[in-house]
Amino acid sequence: MSDLTRLTATEIAGLVAAGETSAVEVTRAHLDRIAAVDDRVHAFLHVDSEGALAAAAEVDARRAAGEELGPLAGVPVAVKDVLTTKGVPTTVGSKILEGWRPPYDSTIVRRLREAGTVMLGKTNMDEFAMGSSTEYSAYGPTHNPWDLSRIPGGSGGGSAAALAAYEAPLAIGSDTGGSIRQPGAVTGTVGAKPTYGGTSRYGLVAFSSSLDTPGPCARTVLDAALLHEVIGGHDPRDSTSIPQPVPDVVAAAKRGATGDLTGVRLGIVSEFTGEGAEPGVLAAFRESVDALTKLGAEIVEVSCPNFKYALPAYYLIAPSECSSNLARFDGVRFGLRVGDDGNRSLEEVMSMTREVGFGPEVKRRIMIGTYALSSGYYDAYYGQAQKVRTLITRDFTAAFEQVDALISPTTPFVAFPVGARTSDPYQMYLADLFTIPTNLYGGPGISVPCGLSDGLPVGLQVMAPTMADDRMYRVAAALESAVGTFTPPAL
Numbered sequence: 023m024s025d026l027t028r029l030t031a032t033e034i035a036g037l038v039a040a041g042e043t044s045a046v047e048v049t050r051a052h053l054d055r056i057a058a059v060d061d062r063v064h065a066f067l068h069v070d071s072e073g074a075l076a077a078a079a080e081v082d083a084r085r086a087a088g089e090e091l092g093p094l095a096g097v098p099v100a101v102k103d104v105l106t107t108k109g110v111p112t113t114v115g116s117k118i119l120e121g122w123r124p125p126y127d128s129t130i131v132r133r134l135r136e137a138g139t140v141m142l143g144k145t146n147m148d149e150f151a152m153g154s155s156t157e158y159s160a161y162g163p164t165h166n167p168w169d170l171s172r173i174p175g176g177s178g179g180g181s182a183a184a185l186a187a188y189e190a191p192l193a194i195g196s197d198t199g200g201s202i203r204q205p206g207a208v209t210g211t212v213g214a215k216p217t218y219g220g221t222s223r224y225g226l227v228a229f230s231s232s233l234d235t236p237g238p239c240a241r242t243v244l245d246a247a248l249l250h251e252v253i254g255g256h257d258p259r260d261s262t263s264i265p266q267p268v269p270d271v272v273a274a275a276k277r278g279a280t281g282d283l284t285g286v287r288l289g290i291v292s293e294f295t296g297e298g299a300e301p302g303v304l305a306a307f308r309e310s311v312d313a314l315t316k317l318g319a320e321i322v323e324v325s326c327p328n329f330k331y332a333l334p335a336y337y338l339i340a341p342s343e344c345s346s347n348l349a350r351f352d353g354v355r356f357g358l359r360v361g362d363d364g365n366r367s368l369e370e371v372m373s374m375t376r377e378v379g380f381g382p383e384v385k386r387r388i389m390i391g392t393y394a395l396s397s398g399y400y401d402a403y404y405g406q407a408q409k410v411r412t413l414i415t416r417d418f419t420a421a422f423e424q425v426d427a428l429i430s431p432t433t434p435f436v437a438f439p440v441g442a443r444t445s446d447p448y449q450m451y452l453a454d455l456f457t458i459p460t461n462l463y464g465g466p467g468i469s470v471p472c473g474l475s476d477g478l479p480v481g482l483q484v485m486a487p488t489m490a491d492d493r494m495y496r497v498a499a500a501l502e503s504a505v506g507t508f509t510p511p512a513l
């Protein structure tokens with residue numbers, strides 16, 4: 023059998039279903055690959071070899087018994103450490119949850135298990151999903167398989183790096199401001215943020231509840247769509263979950279793969295002027311626009327005048343929600359507890375635990391958020407940001423009256439060297455300049471590899487109206503059919 027780790031999820035599932043390989047064989051190949059490269063990549067915080075092999079053996083047994091298996095049965099998947107996994111450590115990249123083994127599975131993880139996918143382990147991330155490089159993980163950075171001296175994006179850099187390093191064919195991420203799409207772009211992989219509420223947040227450790235969206239990561243658009251279909255759909259355990267079926271993303275990806283975009287109108291946002299973006303990124307984007315035109319798409323310019331306020335609005339809304347959400351880490355209920363010697367007050371133990379347990383970026387967000395929500399400042403900061411959010415939503419609504427989807431580069435720059443942006447938070451925040459508007463609106467967005475700049479991957483983002491996730495898959499798959507996929511140098 024050729025190297026099983028090089029296959030797409032679709033190919034693996036086909037081989038398993040046909041009995042040409044077994045889920046156990048596939049899982050072993052990926053565990054071996056992790057053992058061979060992950061000391062250099064550090065995509066994983068926890069590898070669950072035993073659990074993975076047991077799950078794989080169960081899939082093989084069900085197949086042998088003649089049971090019908092789902093479309094991704096036997097395919098390994100890496101899960102961002104922001105989702106709870108029953109009995110398996112879940113740290114959110116933070117010391118404050120070190121040693122915590124959740125008593126329950128998140129809905130996403132439960133659906134993955136029920137679909138017969140095989141969870142390999144938990145992937146590295148910026149602490150509490152706050153960051154764009156995975157350098158804010160309390161457990162050390164992940165390295166980009168394209169160039170180990172560079173970052174893999176963030177906050178879901180572990181999931182994206184696991185794909186690019188062929189440690190897993192599928193992964194799960196979460197996207198609050200770009201944490202699925204931005205790592206996808208800088209690792210040459212596909213990352214999709216579903217419509218907010220299209221995937222369940224039950225068991226997703228909360229950062230900013232009105233923005234957090236779990237979603238699929240893969241090396242091809244079709245694989246991402248298949249994973250999207252498995253994890254998506256209504257969940258009564260999440261009050262913001264949309265009670266509608268998952269848009270037909272798989273059919274859309276297949277349709278897109280035929281390479282025909284005749285009649286599709288795509289908008290380029292005039293306010294995304296390219297200021298601050300690298301020339302190589304803009305060049306790859308322009309070439310992709312030409313490719314999309316050749317496929318039959320009509321390209322028009324669309325004005326979204328409020329997009330320029332998206333970044334500042336996000337950096338008030340997300341920290342505000344985080345300051346409230348992270349209050350639950352009090353040294354009593356979960357994980358770490360510091361200073362509990364029997365003589366200290368509850369308040370002292372809480373404060374000592376939070377001092378040791380949270381890293382500097384998380385503390386910065388809690389402070390900004392607490393300030394923005396405080397009485398006397400609420401209207402000027404949080405209230406104002408919410409109004410901007412409404413204006414941005416109106417920009418999207420107006421844009422989608424003119425075009426089927428919007429396109430942009432996913433990120434202003436390619437993977438940067440480890441350490442290059444950690445001293446200035448604003449430089450780090452800029453990584454999500456193009457992805458954040460979609461989160462504030464709640465619509466779906468996908469990043470698909472579109473070219474290289476100086477040998478490093480560039481991503482193109484497709485943004486669609488809410489619950490029109492299928493549309494973005496169609497466009498992304500069409501582009502992929504024209505430009506192909508991108509393989510990093512051998513590790």
Ligand code: GLN
Nearest residue numbers: 151152153198199200201
């Ligand atoms: N980089 C953004 C932030 O730091 C987005 C993070 C995310 O999507 N989880 O908040």
